[in-house]
Amino acid sequence: MKTIKYISIRVAALIALTLVFALPTKAQMTDNGYAHIDWQYNFPLNNHFADKSSGWGMSFEGGYYVTDHFALGAFLAYHSNHEYFGRQTLPIGESGSLNTDQQHTLFQLPFGLAGRYTFDRGGAFQPYFALKAGPQYAKMKSAFNVYEASKNTWGFYVSPEIGLSIYPWAYGPGLHIAAYYSYGTNKGDLFTYSVDGLSNFGLRLGVAF
Numbered sequence: 371m372k373t374i375k376y377i378s379i380r381v382a383a384l385i386a387l388t389l390v391f392a393l394p395t396k397a398q399m400t401d402n403g404y405a406h407i408d409w410q411y412n413f414p415l416n417n418h419f420a421d422k423s424s425g426w427g428m429s430f431e432g433g434y435y436v437t438d439h440f441a442l443g444a445f446l447a448y449h450s451n452h453e454y455f456g457r458q459t460l461p462i463g464e465s466g467s468l469n470t471d472q473q474h475t476l477f478q479l480p481f482g483l484a485g486r487y488t489f490d491r492g493g494a495f496q497p498y499f500a501l502k503a504g505p506q507y508a509k510m511k512s513a514f515n516v517y518e519a520s521k522n523t524w525g526f527y528v529s530p531e532i533g534l535s536i537y538p539w540a541y542g543p544g545l546h547i548a549a550y551y552s553y554g555t556n557k558g559d560l561f562t563y564s565v566d567g568l569s570n571f572g573l574r575l576g577v578a579f
Contacts, residue, residue: 404432411424440487488535536578
């Protein structure tokens with residue numbers, strides 16, 4: 371229910387943004403600029419800490435076309451995945467132990483540079499291929515009873531993406547849809563759980579400028 375409520379809030383926010391920007395402006399930010407604001411749904415791929423898919427994420431990107439089809443820009447995204455683990459005995463310190471259930475959360479925040487090649491620029495349908503790269507902050511967190519334990523990590527992030535920007539009107543914003551794969555080199559250990567690289571597949575839906 372929380373995930374459904376969260377998705378509803380995000381979709382409503384995107385609709386509100388569309389209405390705000392649905393003014394007499396060009397379909398894109400400038401003749402050579404672009405920007406996206408997206409809600410995203412993420413599917414972790416064997417991250418071994420929190421592997422349940424979720425819609426707890428957003429993505430922001432903007433850039434400038436340096437040639438007719440090739441653009442350079444910057445991006446920032448964030449996502450949280452969650453998974454419940456039943457009661458088990460966990461080692462604490464050198465000789466202690468704890469018997470409890472847990473709620474795991476894996477938070478990822480990549481940011482950096484983006485390059486893209488867009489086909490049919492200027493058309494109503496503009497498919498593209500993109501590659502994003504940069505640092506990624508990730509936090510592993512386990513909540514149990516009224517306590518929590520966490521681990522902060524940093525790694526290198528790379529993400530190929532295919533997408534489509536749709537501009538049905540000559541003026542105003544458009545629709546953006548995309549699919550991506552991402553990999554981060556983040557590593558960390560928490561209790562008996564070990565993360566050695568973070569892989570994800572995801573979908574994005576939002577507003578294009």
